[in-house]
């Protein structure tokens with residue numbers, strides 16, 4: 001299995017990581033329910049790696065038996081949490097597909113032609129960018145602007161200092 005095929009379910013107690021994983025190109029469901037049974041069932045049915053700070057969930061039989069891959073997150077700090085996931089799962093930076101998933105909906109982005117986004121992005125962006133991607137669910141547009149570059153550098157930092 002290559003890294004880009006990994007799928008996650010992120011417990012709300014480490015919810016910030018869902019966005020980061022999406023940014024890196026992983027399918028990452030954010031679990032906001034209260035029932036442990038539901039997060040465990042989804043992880044099992046959809047073969048998702050479970051990320052949580054909840055020790056109680058880790059004692060579930062399906063997890064102890066290894067039917068669900070999971071990472072018990074140790075730190076309260078986001079940077080340390082991401083580093084733990086990278087090192088535990090041995091995520092290779094070269095296998096990431098940054099900015100291919102909608103950060104809001106967790107849907108895979110589709111390429112858009114410049115013409116179709118013409119009236120939907122600021123004129124400066126239209127003039128300076130050639131490639132756009134669109135979320136099929138919320139129709140949010142993504143392009144490689146300054147925000148994107150800033151995020152890319154932030155993402156790189158997680159590996160460079162690991």
Ligand SMILES: [Zn+2]
Pocket residue numbers: 102103104105106107135136137138139140
């Ligand atoms: Zn979306």
